[in-house]
Amino acid sequence: MREAMPAKRHGGLRQPWGTITAFLLPALTVYAAFTAYPAFRTLWNSFHKVLPRREEFIGLANYTELLQDEIFWRAVRNTITWACISPLVEVTVALLLALALYARIPGARFFRIAWFTPVLMSYIVVGILWVWIYNYDWGPINVALRALGLGGLARAWLGDPDTALPALIFITSWMWVGFNMVVLLAALHSLPKEVIEAAELDNCGWGAKLVFVVLPLVRATLLNLVVLSFIGKMKIFDLVWITTKGGPLWATETVSTYVYKRAFEWTTFDLGYPSTIATLWFVIVLGAVLALTRAFRLREKLEY
Amino acid sequence: MLAFLARLTLAVVGLSVLTGPTHAQQKELTLWTHWAAEQIKRDYVEAAIREFETKNPAIKIKPTWYEKTALYAALKTALRAGQAPDLFYAEPDQVEYMENGFLLDLSDLNWAAIEPWAKQAWTYKGKPYGFPLEAWTVELYYNRKMMEELGVAVPAALQLTPDAFLDLVKKAKAKGWTPMALGVGDRPFPGAHLTHEALLKKLGTEDYDKLLKGKLAWTDPRVVDTLKYVRSLTAAGLLPATFTSLKLGEAHTYFHTNPRALMFLNGSWYTSRAFNAPDKGGQPVDFALGIMKFPNVPGAACADCRTIAVGGSYVGNADTKHKKEVIAFLNSFATVEKGNEWLAKVQVQSGIKSDPAKLTGKAADYFKMIAATNAGATYYFGIPIQVMQGKPKEVFTQIINNAFPAGSIGVEDAAKQLQAAAN
Amino acid sequence: MAVRHALVLIVLSLYTAFAAGPFVWAAMMSLRTTTEITADHFALPDPLHWEKFPQAWFTSNYQIYFTNSLQVVLAAVAILTVVGAMAAHCFARYRFRLNRIFYFVIFSTIIFPPQITIISLFQILVQYGLYNSLVGLTFVYVAIQLPLTIYILESFFARIPADLFDAARIDGYSDWEIFWRVSLPIALPAVATTVILNFILLWNEFLYAVVLITEEEKRTLPLGIQRFMGDQLEDVGMIATGLMIAVIPVIAVYAFFSEKLIQGMTAGAVK
Numbered sequence: 001m002r003e004a005m006p007a008k009r010h011g012g013l014r015q016p017w018g019t020i021t022a023f024l025l026p027a028l029t030v031y032a033a034f035t036a037y038p039a040f041r042t043l044w045n046s047f048h049k050v051l052p053r054r055e056e057f058i059g060l061a062n063y064t065e066l067l068q069d070e071i072f073w074r075a076v077r078n079t080i081t082w083a084c085i086s087p088l089v090e091v092t093v094a095l096l097l098a099l100a101l102y103a104r105i106p107g108a109r110f111f112r113i114a115w116f117t118p119v120l121m122s123y124i125v126v127g128i129l130w131v132w133i134y135n136y137d138w139g140p141i142n143v144a145l146r147a148l149g150l151g152g153l154a155r156a157w158l159g160d161p162d163t164a165l166p167a168l169i170f171i172t173s174w175m176w177v178g179f180n181m182v183v184l185l186a187a188l189h190s191l192p193k194e195v196i197e198a199a200e201l202d203n204c205g206w207g208a209k210l211v212f213v214v215l216p217l218v219r220a221t222l223l224n225l226v227v228l229s230f231i232g233k234m235k236i237f238d239l240v241w242i243t244t245k246g247g248p249l250w251a252t253e254t255v256s257t258y259v260y261k262r263a264f265e266w267t268t269f270d271l272g273y274p275s276t277i278a279t280l281w282f283v284i285v286l287g288a289v290l291a292l293t294r295a296f297r298l299r300e301k302l303e304y
Numbered sequence: 305m306l307a308f309l310a311r312l313t314l315a316v317v318g319l320s321v322l323t324g325p326t327h328a329q330q331k332e333l334t335l336w337t338h339w340a341a342e343q344i345k346r347d348y349v350e351a352a353i354r355e356f357e358t359k360n361p362a363i364k365i366k367p368t369w370y371e372k373t374a375l376y377a378a379l380k381t382a383l384r385a386g387q388a389p390d391l392f393y394a395e396p397d398q399v400e401y402m403e404n405g406f407l408l409d410l411s412d413l414n415w416a417a418i419e420p421w422a423k424q425a426w427t428y429k430g431k432p433y434g435f436p437l438e439a440w441t442v443e444l445y446y447n448r449k450m451m452e453e454l455g456v457a458v459p460a461a462l463q464l465t466p467d468a469f470l471d472l473v474k475k476a477k478a479k480g481w482t483p484m485a486l487g488v489g490d491r492p493f494p495g496a497h498l499t500h501e502a503l504l505k506k507l508g509t510e511d512y513d514k515l516l517k518g519k520l521a522w523t524d525p526r527v528v529d530t531l532k533y534v535r536s537l538t539a540a541g542l543l544p545a546t547f548t549s550l551k552l553g554e555a556h557t558y559f560h561t562n563p564r565a566l567m568f569l570n571g572s573w574y575t576s577r578a579f580n581a582p583d584k585g586g587q588p589v590d591f592a593l594g595i596m597k598f599p600n601v602p603g604a605a606c607a608d609c610r611t612i613a614v615g616g617s618y619v620g621n622a623d624t625k626h627k628k629e630v631i632a633f634l635n636s637f638a639t640v641e642k643g644n645e646w647l648a649k650v651q652v653q654s655g656i657k658s659d660p661a662k663l664t665g666k667a668a669d670y671f672k673m674i675a676a677t678n679a680g681a682t683y684y685f686g687i688p689i690q691v692m693q694g695k696p697k698e699v700f701t702q703i704i705n706n707a708f709p710a711g712s713i714g715v716e717d718a719a720k721q722l723q724a725a726a727n
Numbered sequence: 728m729a730v731r732h733a734l735v736l737i738v739l740s741l742y743t744a745f746a747a748g749p750f751v752w753a754a755m756m757s758l759r760t761t762t763e764i765t766a767d768h769f770a771l772p773d774p775l776h777w778e779k780f781p782q783a784w785f786t787s788n789y790q791i792y793f794t795n796s797l798q799v800v801l802a803a804v805a806i807l808t809v810v811g812a813m814a815a816h817c818f819a820r821y822r823f824r825l826n827r828i829f830y831f832v833i834f835s836t837i838i839f840p841p842q843i844t845i846i847s848l849f850q851i852l853v854q855y856g857l858y859n860s861l862v863g864l865t866f867v868y869v870a871i872q873l874p875l876t877i878y879i880l881e882s883f884f885a886r887i888p889a890d891l892f893d894a895a896r897i898d899g900y901s902d903w904e905i906f907w908r909v910s911l912p913i914a915l916p917a918v919a920t921t922v923i924l925n926f927i928l929l930w931n932e933f934l935y936a937v938v939l940i941t942e943e944e945k946r947t948l949p950l951g952i953q954r955f956m957g958d959q960l961e962d963v964g965m966i967a968t969g970l971m972i973a974v975i976p977v978i979a980v981y982a983f984f985s986e987k988l989i990q991g992m993t994a995g996a997v998k
Contacts, residue, residue: 019902020821024829027814027873034848034870035836041847050850052384052404071698097742100735111739113985114747120977121750122931124949125970128956129749132963136546138768140752159548161712178746231838238933242953248548249707256934259842263849264380264938267400267693271846278842289838368943374954378941385853387941562765 045275052269062276072277075246075253076284082169082254083233083288087226089173094180095222099210101181102188112185115178127242130171134158158244161251168239168252176232180225187221188214223296230292234285255281331626332364333633334389336379338616340369341553342576343584345438345616348649356636363629365391373490383621390624391633394434396614397690402428408620410435412631414638422655425614425685435634436655437646438615440571441678442497442687444599445559448592450566454479462597462677463607469599470536476566477541484542485558485565487550488706493689494552496705497569498542499534500688501598501611506530508605509684516691522722526603531708531715533601538709548710553577553585560587569598572674573615575651579666595673612683613690614655647671699725750974756967764964779968783955789972791944792951799861799947800929803868807876807925808918810869815880816906820892830881836874841934849938859941867939868929876921883917884910923984927977948973 046063049056066072101111118126133139134157142154157167195213215222237256240246246253246261255277263274335353339345346369353365368389370378375393382388383406394401401407409431415423418436426434451458454475458464464472476483488495504512506526514520515527544550544558544565556577559568568574578593580586587593600607618637620630636642643658651667653674660671688704689697699722707713713721756764757779758772783789818830848867849858857863887910895909911918933949940946946954955969 016821016902017823020817020823022903023813023817023821023906026810027833027877028829030810030866030870030873031833031836034867035839035844035873038844038847038851039839041851042843045847045850052406071695097739100739111743113982114743116981116985117747117750117978120927120981121974122933122949124931124933124952125974126749128952128966128970129753131549133749134549136549140769143768156546156548159546159710161707174746235840237841238949241933241937247702247706248710248712249702256840256842259846260934260938263846264377267398267697269380269384269400269404271850274842275846278840278846281840282843285838285840371954377937381849381938382859382941385849385858385941387859 042275042278045272046279048272050271050275055272058272062273063280065273066276066280071250071253072255072258074250075255075258076281078165078250078252079234079236079254079256080288081165082172082236083230085169086172086176086233087229089169090176090180090229091222091225093173093177094184094225097177097181098184098188099214101185112182116182117178118175119179121175123238124242126171126175127239130167131158131243134167158252159248161249164244164248164251168243171239171243172233172236176229180229183225184218184221187218191217227289227292231285231289234288330362331629332366333391333624333626333629335365335367335391335618336370336375336389337367337393337618338370338372338375339393339576340371343580344576344650348646352637352642356633359636360629360632363626363633365633386623388621388623390621390626390630391618392621394617394619395690396425396434396436396617396686399428399693401619402433406622407433408622408624408627408630409433410620410631410634414635417638417640417643417657419655419657421612421683421685422614425655426617434614434617434619435637436614436617437637438573438617438650439612439653439655440573440615441610441612441653441674442501442598443570443572443574443674443677444596445568445570445574446594446596447560447564447566448594450476450481450564451594454566458594458596462595464596464599466533466600466602470540472566473537473540473542482544482558482563482565483540484544484567484569485550485555486543486569486709487547487552487555487558488709489549489551489554491552492701492705493687494555494570494705495547495709496688496700498537498709499531499704501569502530502534502601503527504609504611504684505598505604505606506601509609509682511605512609512684513691516688518696518726522719522726528715528719529603530601531719534709535711535715538711543709548706556587557585560591560593571613571615571652573650573652575670579651593670593673595677597677606682608680609682609684610678611685611687612653613686615652617655696722696725753967753970756964757971758968759964761962761964776964779965780972783965783968783972787951787955787969788943788946789951789955789969792946792948793972795861795945796930796948799865799868800926802865803872803929804922804925806865806869807872808922811873811876811921812880812911812914812918813906814873815877815884816910818877818881819884819887820905820910830877833874834878837878841871845935845938848935852939858939859945861940861945864936864939864947867935868932871932871935872925872929876925879921879924880914880917883914887913919984923980926980930977 047057047059049058049062097115121129133141136142136154136156136159139157141157145151145154155163157163191214195217235256236254237260240252240254240257241260244252246257259274259277259281262268262277263271337349339349349367353367357364370393379388379392379394383401383404388406394407410426410433411431413432413435415432419439422436422439423432426432426436446458454472456472456475473483486494486498503515506529507515507520511520511526515522515524521527550558555568555570556574559565560578561582577585578587582588598610618634620627620634624630638656640657640659643654643656644662646652646654646656647658647660648663648667651670660668660675663671688700692700703713703718703722708718752769755772756768758775758777759770760776760779763770763772784793814833818826852858852860852863852867855863857866891909891913892905895905900908931949932947933953936947936950937953940950943954952969952973956966
């Protein structure tokens with residue numbers, strides 16, 4: 001993906017440490033104070049009971065409790081489901097839309113702006129809006145269903161354990177398709193025109209052109225978007241918090257909401273246990289991202 | 305090393321932090337309180353603050369009004385951070401405040417003016433920590449006109465039999481009405497009232513207490529029978545389709561204004577919203593309110609058992625720099641006079657001693673009804689989430705408040721999961 | 728061909744309605760009173776109740792939330808831009824032993840779930856008196872956006888030809904001047920991207936704010952909206968007005984800079 005950069009880097013023989021330090025120090029300080037130190041402190045917390053006025057070393061007790069914590073595993077399942085479905089939906093739909101737009105539709109600029117609006121709104125705003133959209137009595141979805149004579153399908157979308165998680169996943173897809181599409185569009189536009197024109201001259205069918213010419217060319221972008229979306233969903237908190245708070249029956253509990261609840265909402269003041277969740281989750285996310293990049297690399301090797 | 309580095313930078317950074325203007329006033333007590341949306345209670349507290357400030361010009365009380373969830377979230381972090389206000393709103397279920405030594409010992413309060421059971425609710429390891437302003441019972445409200453239209457007469461004893469109640473639900477449903485307005489969109493307890501009142505009657509106070517404290521199994525046949533009865537009610541269409549998302553405030557208007565429901569199961573603080581002006585979410589002027597007892601359940605051990613709870617209370621911050629002033633302020637409430645004023649204005653019971661006989665007008669009528677449904681009652685103190693802690697509480701809330709009344713979990717499964725969490 | 732075009736256009740229009748519909752709906756409700764909305768949730772606003780905007784602004788502390796958000800976000804973005812650009816420039820231009828290690832360590836933070844820092848950040852800020860302070864929140868915001876900023880800028884700086892720097896050096900520019908007068912101006916499009924991106928992301932940030940801020944006077948806009956929603960209960964019309972106030976600045980920023988943003992962002996993601 002990256003061009004051979006070191007060659008382009010200014011390759012002086014000396015290492016001007018003074019200058020380097022001056023340039024890096026502010027960033028490294030912020031990083032050490034507000035990212036690295038807290039991360040290590042969380043790890044340290046995870047072996048302790050951390051109460052407001054006392055801390056107590058309890059070894060692996062938090063970890064053994066966590067392994068048997070059904071709510072936690074439920075949250076892990078929900079989050080991973082979300083993080084696996086979302087990227088596929090978002091990137092696929094976005095790619096189709098981008099291809100359609102690439103065909104030089106009039107008013108492309110307007111479409112591009114309209115499709116981007118959902119990303120600009122915060123999850124808080126989006127959450128409130130969609131609570132209304134899913135409203136049982138007057139939400140547009142149920143209103144439309146009833147108007148179509150499908151009133152039987154109308155339901156409290158966020159209140160039913162069967163539909164709550166899919167309903168939330170749908171919201172994130174609605175939000176992010178536009179973003180993915182705009183990025184893909186730019187990628188398509190940056191492709192050498194000759195390649196696509198050549199494919200057209202060859203009288204290649206639309207589908208064949210897509211699979212054999214376009215897809216391989218934008219693959220790097222696609223993968224970036226998939227990973228980006230995946231990471232975003234592994235973190236998800238705001239949307240759940242403003243809509244369902246993890247309910248009903250933990251159907252939408254994510255790891256983020258569970259950590260928050262255990263740290264700041266449950267009737268314990270203990271920060272050790274939520275730190276344990278955070279630590280274990282960190283390991284899981286790290287593993288997943290590594291596996292994901294590795295899988296992509298592997299395919300890269302296979303194909304070339 | 306990293307820690308040191310962080311400390312170092314933060315110390316440097318700390319120097320540049322602009323500290324806010326230092327408080328010029330001599331003594332300002334900060335008060336964080338719930339009831340942002342409950343104008344009547346707000347008026348009462350604000351009046352009391354003004355009164356106190358006139359009598360004590362050297363002290364100023366600065367209240368901040370919150371919605372309950374926001375207040376609790378803010379307090380949890382602020383207390384830990386040592387930045388909590390001098391006074392704040394709490395309810396006696398928040399044992400963790402006392403366990404962690406966050407609350408001011410209120411032994412010096414004028415307890416003579418407080419109901420002993422209310423003091424008891426706030427007593428932890430022998431010391432009292434909260435000033436119990438509000439007390440409440442779970443009441444079954446109904447719309448008199450609709451009940452007449454249905455042709456059902458509420459018996460003189462005010463309590464329907466299990467079958468008669470089920471029948472009532474079915475009749476109302478057949479008419480196209482929602483039998484009972486109830487919603488759990490923003491509270492962890494309204495849906496649970498249905499089941500816990502039934503369980504309390506079925507088991508009696510002693511066994512019910514055991515159940516909540518994990519000493520009686522949720523799979524006990526009596527418990528399962530009761531769950532089945534409650535399920536028969538919800539299966540007959542007792543609750544609105546919007547049950548899971550309906551907020552507490554919305555449930556009120558659902559009951560008395562639009563679209564109207566036959567009944568409403570709620571704390572006796574119903575008044576704090578319903579007695580507002582109609583355009584502020586209050587009930588219509590011509591609304592005919594009735595109250596009956598919670599129906600009996602099949603094979604009840606104690607048909608007259610019911611819940612009374614201490615609700616909104618004020619507590620002091622253990623770290624406050626103005627202990628004397630905090631107690632002085634709370635003591636300004638702790639009089640029978642103030643108790644009566646609470647009753648008259650807010651129209652909810654109080655932990656302060658008071659005399660409903662002195663009331664006049666609308667409030668008098670309301671308290672007569674409350675007195676009638678409470679005649680001969682045996683009380684259990686506190687709703688389940690005030691008694692339970694940790695995981696059992698979380699599971700109870702998810703299931704009994706939410707999923708079970710919503711019908712998304714079966715009786716056996718619910719009992720099993722609750723039992724698993726209790727162990 | 729024409730038929731296919733028309734078909735595509737229809738599909739696109741439908742999708743556009745779907746993507747922008749909720750926003751338009753909320754915008755309509757923001758100009759209607761709750762009584763009007765209850766009567767018909769989907770009617771056009773008539774008359775237009777513009778007075779609801781000042782009402783939400785003045786009676787609900789929106790003024791405070793808005794100013795707080797503006798302070799925190801602008802300060803964080805300014806610091807981020809300078810600090811991030813300095814680091815990115817250094818990573819791109821100087822070859823030294825720890826270069827790639829530092830870069831990788833910072834960059835890999837992008838995948839950190841926020842929980843790994845949030846609980847202890849709470850403890851740490853309390854310890855240093857930066858809890859419940861806008862200054863503390865600003866620093867945290869700088870920290871959470873730093874990896875992405877450095878990543879975007881570094882990849883841009885790295886593409887500036889080295890000859891340019893050599894020429895500048897021969898002209899007698901110091902290291903700092905090279906950064907300030909050569910690197911930054913050339914990288915302006917990328918800098919603009921990070922500024923806009925950071926602005927939008929931080930303007931909408933909720934999780935850190937909800938943990939690190941408790942006082943009413945220090946709430947940022949997302950916390951304010953949440954609070955506002957609790958207070959207003961079922962006053963849908965007023966909430967819609969509140970939402971619009973929060974969304975409009977972001978939409979404005981985007982409308983002005985959309986080209987730049989998309990350019991820079993795609994430059995980062997495409998490659």
